[in-house]
Amino acid sequence: MGTIIQKFGGTSVKNTERILEIAKKIVERKKLGDDIVVVLSAQGGYTDTLLKKAHNISKTPKKRELDVLLSTGEQISIALLAMAIEELGESAISFTATQLGIKTCSNYNCAQILDIENKKIKEALKEGNIVVVAGFQGVDPYGNITTLGRGGSDTTAVALGVALDAQEVEIYTDVDGIYSADPRVVKDAKKIDEINYSEMIEMAGNGAKVLHSRSVELACKYNIKIHLRSSYSWKEGSIVKGEDEMEKEVIRGITHSKNLSKITLRDTPHRLVDVINTLSNKGYNIDIITHDFDLERGATISCILKQELLESAFEVLEDKYPESRKNLIHIPNLGKVSVIGIGVKSKGVAAQVFKVLSENNISIEMVSSSDINISCIIHQKNLEKAVSLLHRELIEEAK
Structure with a gap:
């Protein structure tokens, strides 16, 4: 038998009833002979509660102190689960990231894992313990607590899988797998039994919220299999793994993301790199960028970013390029729809996408594409x- 990493999200540990339920399942799995390491998120809604408390005190809380605060949510979860497992007759021990030695950089609120010391966790497993680890957090070279950003517990789980040479990382959430579209939007969305890393990275990065994209990137790098499944039904879920030997063209899914906006700087003498650096240096994450250059009029640069950042980003560009204010425009309330899959490379898929949208009077603001992704920026409505x-055309009715 080997080592299994099990990660449970906030909804899975949201109350005492759920904690007791997953404790029973973990103990059952332990009795099969595997070494079990459990990674937990904070209880559902608790991180938002802590953020609200912070912003009641300060409009711009210091990032270091925010990480100290937010890391407490996972500490509560791991202690309660360890207690529940002990009540069922199994030995359990909980560790924070600092205790375990999950080393990160000092990029507060969005740190990256650099290394994990596995000696302490291996000793605890050897002693027969179920090890319960706080996800989402780490410690920087100076001993400061850091957090990995939203969804970071997925990354913690995969990183532990790498450090412990685990057979598999099981991610338990409130859904029973990965679907070809959001089932709340598309009633005939199909469950995907297996999907490769590249496709899942694209889906996660374009609106599918079932897995954190950084966790899939890490799994791909070290070839760690991820099994996404529900902690409510305990049925087999969806497997994320390496490429199949024989790939056939297939559209895996239609993803979407909301609350986006577009900023355009028209007819400017400024270079693309300068404009983008102006935004990036202020911490703005840019999604799609287009650049058009005319010898007489100069460059027209457009970029997509989150709606919540629109006003402040617009002010940054106005201050930086006051002479171009009249040529600076924005469009709010946009969304992105993405077609993901190996099949995107086949001839005619892009044409199908544009045809479906055009025939239904859905105008396209911007387009981005890669070997396995076609994304269109459209009005959110x-x-x-x-x-x-698109799901009906490319998945339900595809031959």
Whole structure:
């Protein structure tokens, strides 16, 4: 038998009833002979509660102190689960990231894992313990507590899988697998039994919220299999793994993301790199960028970013390029619909996407594409309609 990593999200440990339920399942798995390491998120909604408390004190809390605060949520979860497992007759021990030695950089609120010391955790497993680890957090070279950003517990789980040479990382959540579209939007969305790393990275990065994209990237790098499943039904879920030997063209899914906006700087003499650096240096994450250059009029640069950042990003560009204010425009309330899969490379898929949207009077603001992804920026009011139409055309009715 080997080592299994099990990660449970916030909804899985949201109350005493759920903690007791997953404790029973963990103990059952332990009795099969595997070494079990459990990674936990904070209880559902608790991180948001802590953020609210912080912003009641300060509009711009210091990032270091915010990480100290937010890391407490996982500490509560791991202690309670360890107690529940002990009540069932199994030995358990909980560790925070600092106790365990999950080393990160000093990028507060969005740190990256650099290394994990596995000596302490291996000793605890050898002694027969179920080891319960706080996800989402780490410690920097100076001993400061850091957090990995939203969804970071997935990354903690995969990183532990790498450090312990685990057979598999099981990610338990409130859904029973990965679907070809959001089932809340598309009633005929299909469950995907297996999907490769590249496709899952694209889906996670374009609106599918079932897995954190950084965790899939890490799993891909070290070839760690991820099994996404529900902690409510305990049925087999979806497997994320390496490429199949024989790939056939297939559209895996239609994903979407909301609350986006577009900023355009028209007819400017400024270079693309300068404009983008101006935003990036202020911490703005840019999604899609387009650049058009005319010898007489100069460059037209457009970029997509989150709606919540629109006002402040617009002010940054106005201050940086005051002479170009009249040429600076923005479009709010946009969304992105993405077609993901090996099949995107086949001839005609892009044409199908544009045809479906055009025939239904859905205008496209911007387009981005790769070997396995075609993304269209459209008005948010048309987003769910676009997802349903494309799912029907490319998945439900595909031969």
